[in-house]
Amino acid sequence: MTGCSPMRCELALESALLDEARNRHGNELASALASLSLVKAGGVMDNPVLDQAIERLGYNVRIERLILDPGTPDFGRRC
Numbered sequence: 001m002t003g004c005s006p007m008r009c010e011l012a013l014e015s016a017l018l019d020e021a022r023n024r025h026g027n028e029l030a031s032a033l034a035s036l037s038l039v040k041a042g043g044v045m046d047n048p049v050l051d052q053a054i055e056r057l058g059y060n061v062r063i064e065r066l067i068l069d070p071g072t073p074d075f076g077r078r079c
Contacts, residue, residue, distance in 0.1 A: 029057070033053075036054075039053070
């Protein structure tokens, strides 16, 4: 028999999705940090690029928190 068991395939898919999420998250952080570096190098303090970079970093902090602690309740568990 070739292929993988349904459980193993599901785990492989979840692993691939987590890898993709980590990759996208890293790319977003790198983009935001690059934007901040450009603004800093230009010596301009009041700039929309800086605001956008700060906003993007804020969103990424939220993503990181959700990845680390999704807070999904277990509705099947009895108190």
